[in-house]
Ligand SMILES: *[C@@H]1O[C@H](CO)[C@@H](O)[C@H](O)[C@H]1NC(C)=O
Ligand SMILES: *[C@@H]1O[C@H](CO)[C@@H](O)[C@H](O)[C@H]1NC(C)=O
Ligand SMILES: *[C@@H]1O[C@H](CO)[C@@H](O)[C@H](O)[C@H]1NC(C)=O
Ligand SMILES: *[C@@H]1O[C@H](CO)[C@@H](O)[C@H](O)[C@H]1NC(C)=O
């Protein structure tokens with residue numbers, strides 16, 4: 001076995017489940033993306049809840065309808081692409097179009113939206129977008145306002161998302177459900193000549209840089225092809241390491257495997273204590 005090969009195998013050994021080891025015949029790649037256990041492309045190759053789909057025609061990896069871009073085994077996150085919601089003026093109707101807003105539901109899955117590394121990002125010149133979620137503690141709705149007046153176009157600044165043409169906010173920890181909506185009272189019927197659409201999405205912070213033309217054109221949506229990357233954390237089960245270690249289905253059992261509690265809600269991940 002080449003040293004190169006060994007590097008890819010090591011992390012997988014760390015989280016191997018003795019009782020239900022996946023068959024060695026399992027496909028571990030989809031279009032260049034490594035798919036380490038507990039993830040897999042068939043239920044027999046994955047821990048419950050971690051099976052993914054590879055569309056070989058497109059060369060894309062999916063969790064349900066969401067495209068998966070990266071998997072981090074040691075840090076317990078994945079990157080997914082999620083639709084950008086929009087709310088636009090329609091020249092034919094002479095009114096606002098129905099807002100196009102996307103619901104992302106991760107309840108009863110091992111995934112949670114990461115509060116670290118993501119920002120709810122709203123783009124527009126007259127818009128108030130909400131992020132709604134129904135969590136265990138009841139309903140939560142928060143949002144932010146982005147404005148800019150026609151005469152103020154010059155005050156838009158590349159790289160600065162601070163309320164003028166763009167606003168951002170963090171999300172609470174542990175969310176598994178989210179929906180975007182636009183407040184119809186803040187619409188573009190009076191400013192459609194220079195800003196027809198408003199956009200909102202939860203976006204990986206490091207992947208986003210505000211550009212002036214985002215608030216006055218479709219450049220934002222175009223740049224991301226309608227779908228922006230976001231960080232999603234995953235964890236095994238919903239128990240802490242301490243509790244899970246007593247159970248027969250405990251997963252971090254190989255010698256160099258170390259249990260780490262999930263930082264984002266419940267569950268745990270397995271780390272390589274002897275990894276280089
Ligand atoms: C996991 O596998 C089951 C059975 O093949 C399938 O019904 C389910 O849709 C798969 N889940 C994902 C996210 O692909
Ligand atoms: C794969 O993607 C192609 C192109 O988008 C689509 O036509 C096809 O139905 C997909 N296959 C599966 C198994 O989802
Ligand atoms: C995601 O994977 C691609 C290659 O598939 C790599 O170039 C990129 O650096 C990875 N991104 C992160 C944030 O790890
Ligand atoms: C505007 O509204 C009309 C009538 O509902 C619809 O057919 C058309 O697709 C809309 N235009 C856009 C750009 O969404």
Ligand SMILES: *[C@@H]1O[C@H](CO)[C@@H](O)[C@H](O)[C@H]1NC(C)=O
Nearest residue numbers: 133134135136137138139140
């Ligand atoms: C949360 O929203 C749902 C659906 O809109 C509603 O039925 C429920 O009463 C709300 N719960 C709380 C605690 O506000």
Ligand SMILES: *[C@@H]1O[C@H](CO)[C@@H](O)[C@H](O)[C@H]1NC(C)=O
Nearest residue numbers: 098099101180181182183184
């Ligand atoms: C936009 O979508 C949200 C969620 O579906 C809905 O509550 C809201 O009323 C919609 N607003 C308009 C103007 O259609």
Ligand SMILES: *[C@@H]1O[C@H](CO)[C@@H](O)[C@H](O)[C@H]1NC(C)=O
Nearest residue numbers: 096184185186187188189190
């Ligand atoms: C759009 O905003 C205007 C005020 O600027 C308001 O009169 C109108 O009712 C709003 N349109 C919709 C669809 O809510």
Ligand SMILES: *[C@@H]1O[C@H](CO)[C@@H](O)[C@H](O)[C@H]1NC(C)=O
Nearest residue numbers: 150188189190191192193194
């Ligand atoms: C938008 O532009 C058209 C033609 O340039 C003009 O007739 C119309 O009055 C303008 N509408 C607004 C709301 O400024």
Ligand SMILES: *[C@@H]1O[C@H](CO)[C@@H](O)[C@H](O)[C@H]1NC(C)=O
Nearest residue numbers: 069070079206207208209229
């Ligand atoms: C944003 O993410 C996409 C998809 O992984 C990547 O192709 C692109 O280079 C990233 N852009 C930045 C600025 O990080």
Ligand SMILES: *[C@@H]1O[C@H](CO)[C@@H](O)[C@H](O)[C@H]1NC(C)=O
Nearest residue numbers: 158211212213214217218219
């Ligand atoms: C918007 O600005 C970005 C960065 O300055 C540029 O790359 C892009 O081509 C512009 N898009 C449009 C439609 O002007």
Ligand SMILES: *[C@@H]1O[C@H](CO)[C@@H](O)[C@H](O)[C@H]1NC(C)=O
Nearest residue numbers: 048236237238247248249250
């Ligand atoms: C392990 O088993 C316990 C019951 O003994 C169950 O509550 C828990 O959800 C299981 N964990 C996983 C990751 O399947």
Ligand SMILES: *[C@@H]1O[C@H](CO)[C@@H](O)[C@H](O)[C@H]1NC(C)=O
Nearest residue numbers: 108109136237238239266267
């Ligand atoms: C933990 O997971 C088990 C099995 O998936 C479920 O029965 C239980 O209600 C969950 N407990 C909590 C606190 O979410």
